[in-house]
Amino acid sequence: MFSKKKSKTVVVVGGGVIGSMHAWLALAAGHKVIHLERDLAPQSASIRNFGLVWVSGRAAGAELALGLRARELWETIGLQAEIGFRANGSLTVAQNDAELEILREAVQMADASARGFELLSSTQVKWLEPVLNGNHLGALRCTTDAVVEPPMLLGGLRAAMLGNERYSWHPHYDVVKYKKTDSGHTVKSAAGVKVSGDLIAFVPGAAHHGFLSDYFEDAPIRKVRLQMGATVPLASELSHSVADGDSLRYYPAFKDLSLHTLPTQEGIAAERKMQLLLVQRLDGSCTIGDTHEYEEPFDHELSEAPYEHLSQVIANLFGTTAPKIERRWDGVYSQSTSTDIYFRKEIERGAVIITGGGGRGNSLAPAIAEETMQSWGI
Ligand SMILES: Cc1cc2nc3c(=O)[nH]c(=O)nc-3n(C[C@H](O)[C@H](O)[C@H](O)COP(=O)(O)OP(=O)(O)OC[C@H]3O[C@@H](n4cnc5c(N)ncnc54)[C@H](O)[C@@H]3O)c2cc1C
Missing domain, CATH: 3.30.9.10 (D-Amino Acid Oxidase, subunit A, domain 2)
Known part of the structure; x- marks a missing residue:
């Protein structure tokens, strides 16, 4: 648990839907967010999908509970950002x-x-x-099934977040190195630019290689x-x-x-x-x-x-x-590939990797991000 008193600087690596939801919820909780993305505009799963917020397919129990919570959050976010949210069924x-x-x-x-x-x-x-x-x-x-518009989604979320001066978006920032320091967490880009924060979420999607590959060894x-x-x-x-x-x-x-x-x-x-x-x-x-x-x-x-x-x-x-x-x-x-709904690994106190959402990543994204905020106590 991290102190609630002070506003934190939260670094989010990855501009896909799950990364963006981390940025969204950290910002909504009053923190400063530095959002890093390796591409000029995200090009991965989050813009290639159906945009389904699919409750019907979720496994009974914990996965359904997460799906229903995510559906609730999507509806609220859909009122705050132009993402084409529709409770269409x-x-x-x-x-x-x-x-x-x-x-x-x-x-x-x-x-x-x-x-x-x-x-x-x-x-x-x-x-x-x-x-x-x-x-x-x-x-x-x-x-309860719903949908968002993938071509609008990430841009719509960022447009809303950019209205808040505590949010900054850094495309073309390819993280190649991570270090835990006494004061927090520092990443370095391929161009040699360093960024630091109190908390960091790595949300790289299917990029299982690169500087995170050691942490992914034998990961399910x-x-x-x-x-x-x-x-x-x-x-x-x-x-x-x-x-x-x-x-x-x-x-x-x-x-x-x-x-x-x-x-x-x-x-x-x-x-x-x-x-x-x-x-x-x-x-x-x-x-x-x-x-x-x-x-x-x-x-x-x-x-x-x-x-x-x-x-x-x-x-x-x-x-x-x-x-x-x-x-x-x-x-x-x-x-x-395990019974876990998605892959979450705390690599240092306050530094977490989140991926593996599979074909339900868009559906669950806000609730997955909420679990990170809860784990950080912010
Ligand atoms: C064709 C298709 C259809 C799908 N349909 C649905 C659906 O309808 N409903 C549903 O719930 N799910 C669906 N999914 C799954 C869903 O799209 C994914 O689970 C979700 O988009 C994953 O989001 P993400 O943010 O984790 O990853 P991504 O969207 O892959 O984003 C990861 C981002 O991290 C960036 N990144 C990676 N490494 C670095 C680095 N070193 N430095 C900086 N940035 C980095 C990447 O450039 C990328 O932009 C579908 C997936 C696909 C492929």
């Missing part, structure tokens, strides 16, 4: 009887009402979201690569985020349900561990994905077969030709 759509049965089980889970689960018939889905006019048997609606984390895409703008509004039944296989919320009854995943969907997630952006386009690749070195190319599969699933759900995919990209995140 989600629909996980069943396309076969086995998926529908699992959705029936999901609404009976002990925490179903905390998550805001309800089962909708196919007719109700079509009434709620006329775009989903294709083949489905019903959907699990989750009213791995990198995961995903392929993503964006469609042309739809003519109509699709307010809910949408997931297909394959997502039930991957989200831990559903792990104790009758997943063994699901038909075997086949072809490219099985090979790339695919699910459909789809979010309409403010410009009408839809972010779609995804695939999962776990073996390094990762493929350097974007392969076309996953996009063909996603288009087929979308066409089936929409009951019409899938919108053209006009942009494709990939992204890599750092994922905890």
